[in-house]
Amino acid sequence: MEDPRGGDQQPQLPSPSIWPVGFAVGIVCLLVGLVISWWVAALGAAIAIVFGFLWARDVATRKPAAPVPLDEAATDGAPEPSPGERFPRNKFLEGATLGLGALIGGIVTLPVLGFALMPAFVDQGEKEVDVGPIDDFPEGKYVVATFMRDPKQGEISRFTAFIRNNGSVAGKPSFTCIANRCAHLGCPVQPGGPLFEDQKKTFGHVTLIPALPAAGFICPCHGGSYDQEGNRIAGPPVRALDRYEFFIRNGRLWLGDLYSVAKVKGAGATARIYRYEKTGPGQHVDGPEAWLYPLQPPH
Numbered sequence: 094m095e096d097p098r099g100g101d102q103q104p105q106l107p108s109p110s111i112w113p114v115g116f117a118v119g120i121v122c123l124l125v126g127l128v129i130s131w132w133v134a135a136l137g138a139a140i141a142i143v144f145g146f147l148w149a150r151d152v153a154t155r156k157p158a159a160p161v162p163l164d165e166a167a168t169d170g171a172p173e174p175s176p177g178e179r180f181p182r183n184k185f186l187e188g189a190t191l192g193l194g195a196l197i198g199g200i201v202t203l204p205v206l207g208f209a210l211m212p213a214f215v216d217q218g219e220k221e222v223d224v225g226p227i228d229d230f231p232e233g234k235y236v237v238a239t240f241m242r243d244p245k246q247g248e249i250s251r252f253t254a255f256i257r258n259n260g261s262v263a264g265k266p267s268f269t270c271i272a273n274r275c276a277h278l279g280c281p282v283q284p285g286g287p288l289f290e291d292q293k294k295t296f297g298h299v300t301l302i303p304a305l306p307a308a309g310f311i312c313p314c315h316g317g318s319y320d321q322e323g324n325r326i327a328g329p330p331v332r333a334l335d336r337y338e339f340f341i342r343n344g345r346l347w348l349g350d351l352y353s354v355a356k357v358k359g360a361g362a363t364a365r366i367y368r369y370e371k372t373g374p375g376q377h378v379d380g381p382e383a384w385l386y387p388l389q390p391p392h
């Protein structure tokens with residue numbers, strides 16, 4: 094059957110554009126970056142913004158298709174647009190459908206994304222804990238301190254720290270406060286030497302037991318082993334043991350947030366600590382391998 098519009102008068106469709114594809118690539122890059130790295134997320138956001146802008150500009154400046162004259166047969170009895178009508182009904186319906194779809198999609202998606210992603214980015218700092226007067230930590234000796242981070246939660250919040258008083262540097266007290274979470278898979282690391290239970294002190298939820306970790310610290314799970322500064326010396330752990338921040342308040346030692354450590358050079362008060370945000374067990378914190386792990390929530 095002959096085309097009622099006749100001859101070469103074909104519908105004038107807009108030429109294909111690469112901007113939507115670039116925009117989609119940017120969004121994918123942004124979402125992947127939220128999981129693996131801020132830099133990838135920033136790159137994805139930049140790509141999405143640039144391509145989104147180009148797409149919007151393309152749509153805004155695109156000339157409408159040239160009107161195709163229709164003969165009686167082609168109009169099929171449809172009414173002619175009224176003179177002066179700027180937005181034909183089909184345009185309105187198209188916009189309303191897309192707008193309503195976007196609105197419903199946003200209402201359904203945004204809360205889900207918020208509940209799924211936001212907790213990881215909300216401050217999850219640890220409660221500071223008073224582990225006793227600094228006189229209870231003899232200089233140059235390790236003490237194993239166990240304490241509850243949040244006594245209201247009970248034993249489930251019990252943590253352990255290996256604490257050594259390094260004396261003072263420039264008049265300021267120095268402590269090494271090592272966490273007992275293995276940097277392989279998180280098993281509790283033990284001191285490689287005797288514990289002096291007969292000298293144990295307990296006050297409230299805090300227990301202090303002097304120790305002599307002559308062989309450093311040892312993990313019972315897979316044989317990970319660390320020196321007295323917490324550096325990995327053998328086994329599968331990928332970095333040094335985590336450490337606690339510490340503060341001195343009114344002559345008492347307080348422990349704060351945990352942070353991760355790549356390695357420690359030197360020892361005691363003059364040690365150089367390569368410190369990073371707290372990360373999960375088994376994760377590299379430096380070098381190219383660190384790029385393979387997801388972002389850590391803020392602390």
Ligand code: FES
Nearest residue numbers: 275277312315317
């Ligand atoms: S969990 Fe410590 S060595 Fe594996």
